[in-house]
Amino acid sequence: MKQISLVLLLLLLGWGATLLVGHQNGRYAIVEIDGKIVDRVDLTSLQRQMTKVYGADANENVVQFTQHSAAVMKSNCRDQICVRAGVLKRKGDAAVCLPHQFVLRIEGDADYDGMAQ
Amino acid sequence: MKRKFLFLGCLVLLIVLLIYGIGRRYWQIAPVERQSYGLHTRLGMKVWGVDQQVLSQAFDLIAKYEGILDPETGELGRVNVGAYDHGVVVSDTLWELLQRSVEASVKTSFAFNPALGPVIRLWDINGSHPHVPSMEQIDRARKLSQLDDCLFNHQVHAVRFQKKGMGLYLGAVAKGFVADRVKEFLINNGAYAGILDFGGNILTFGNKPDGQSWTVGLRAPFKSVADLAAVVTLPNGGSVVTSGPYEQYFEQDGKRYHHIFDPQSGCPSDQPLEAVTVIAEKSEIADLLSTALFVLGPDKGKTIVETFEGVTAVFYHDHHLQVVGPLANQIQPRNGWTK
Numbered sequence: 001m002k003q004i005s006l007v008l009l010l011l012l013l014g015w016g017a018t019l020l021v022g023h024q025n026g027r028y029a030i031v032e033i034d035g036k037i038v039d040r041v042d043l044t045s046l047q048r049q050m051t052k053v054y055g056a057d058a059n060e061n062v063v064q065f066t067q068h069s070a071a072v073m074k075s076n077c078r079d080q081i082c083v084r085a086g087v088l089k090r091k092g093d094a095a096v097c098l099p100h101q102f103v104l105r106i107e108g109d110a111d112y113d114g115m116a117q
Numbered sequence: 118m119k120r121k122f123l124f125l126g127c128l129v130l131l132i133v134l135l136i137y138g139i140g141r142r143y144w145q146i147a148p149v150e151r152q153s154y155g156l157h158t159r160l161g162m163k164v165w166g167v168d169q170q171v172l173s174q175a176f177d178l179i180a181k182y183e184g185i186l187d188p189e190t191g192e193l194g195r196v197n198v199g200a201y202d203h204g205v206v207v208s209d210t211l212w213e214l215l216q217r218s219v220e221a222s223v224k225t226s227f228a229f230n231p232a233l234g235p236v237i238r239l240w241d242i243n244g245s246h247p248h249v250p251s252m253e254q255i256d257r258a259r260k261l262s263q264l265d266d267c268l269f270n271h272q273v274h275a276v277r278f279q280k281k282g283m284g285l286y287l288g289a290v291a292k293g294f295v296a297d298r299v300k301e302f303l304i305n306n307g308a309y310a311g312i313l314d315f316g317g318n319i320l321t322f323g324n325k326p327d328g329q330s331w332t333v334g335l336r337a338p339f340k341s342v343a344d345l346a347a348v349v350t351l352p353n354g355g356s357v358v359t360s361g362p363y364e365q366y367f368e369q370d371g372k373r374y375h376h377i378f379d380p381q382s383g384c385p386s387d388q389p390l391e392a393v394t395v396i397a398e399k400s401e402i403a404d405l406l407s408t409a410l411f412v413l414g415p416d417k418g419k420t421i422v423e424t425f426e427g428v429t430a431v432f433y434h435d436h437h438l439q440v441v442g443p444l445a446n447q448i449q450p451r452n453g454w455t456k
Binding site: 117 | 120124127128130131134150312314317318319321325331332333334335336344345348357358359361364394
């Protein structure tokens with residue numbers, strides 16, 4: 001009985017700890033074409049998954065965003081390396097499509113609170 | 118006995134963690150956020166110390182002010198239609214803002230001009246078919262945009278135009294004015310910190326709950342969204358507003374025509390500047406000054422900035438930031454920009 005309560009307690013403690021340290025920071029998916037940032041999606045505040053098409057005609061990359069991830073779902077490039085990069089979740093993860101000069105990458109919280117423009 | 122202490126210790130720790138974890142979520146340790154549209158732009162708020170209901174009241178307040186300040190559909194629109202040769206009595210809100218605008222116009226050598234309606238309407242930059250008007254049209258609109266021809270009756274708070282076709286337009290100050298009012302409203306309803314983003318006009322207030330100073334990124338002109346020219350730290354909060362020709366423009370015969378007009382020429386300002394940012398305690402001042410300083414340029418602009426207390430201005434040109442004012446040391450250039 002005592003052991004069970006101790007295990008239970010430890011479990012609860014672990015859960016409490018995740019509440020404390022596991023506080024999710026904002027996460028952004030950055031889309032770059034030709035070295036320029038063309039889109040910045042705030043994943044954390046995304047309500048439902050979203051699909052967007054970047055580029056046109058011969059240079060299309062289809063990206064799916066969810067609250068926790070971003071992934072290149074489709075591309076009409078010849079090597080398909082960007083699609084094979086799979087689901088990007090962690091800060092620093094990236095999918096690069098060289099033929100289209102296209103980059104999808106995950107970034108953590110911006111280091112500023114707002115942007116004046 | 119030992120085990121009992123361990124057990125008790127764990128229990129206490131658990132309770133503390135639980136309270137902290139839940140508190141973060143349900144008490145006002147976490148901010149409330151909301152995005153919406155209004156004032157012809159995207160509006161965002163992130164506020165500590167209030168609930169969603171207060172935020173929705175804040176958006177109602179914005180709609181109320183829009184009903185006053187819109188130059189077509191608002192109270193200001195009724196003035197613009199009816200004030201020729203006829204005094205139109207206006208609300209206290211509009212009257213006070215008009216008076217402060219006139220004062221600011223004089224202080225900026227009329228580079229900010231609230232009577233610029235005819236010029237703005239003529240160019241119709243945001244219309245469906247913007248085009249360059251003829252010289253005669255520009256000249257006529259310019260002559261109808263003289264603030265001197267707008268008479269203010271201080272006894273009854275009435276506005277009267279001396280020329281037919283005149284029009285007041287507060288687009289260069291409205292977002293700032295409303296942001297200041299919203300901040301006031303939020304503080305009166307218990308907010309102790311917050312950041313407002315009114316279409317790229319930033320207003321911060323209170324001490325940021327994480328104990329750090331507020332920081333605001335300054336967007337590099339003509340670049341894509343997340344490219345920064347600098348980051349500014351605001352030890353005492355305040356508002357950061359940028360005016361640049363890259364926001365709204367059309368092209369004709371290979372030339373760009375943007376939305377920041379020089380009242381003297383009746384045309385888009387031909388300054389070689391790429392943008393101007395103004396940092397001030399009040400968003401209203403930051404808003405109108407950023408427009409005025411863009412029109413004036415850095416040389417004339419600097420002497421004007423110095424007549425406004427506590428105001429910092431940043432002039433962007435060719436990857437260089439010229440900074441005047443008390444926050445000069447709080448601006449860190451990035452991405453190849455220099456100061």
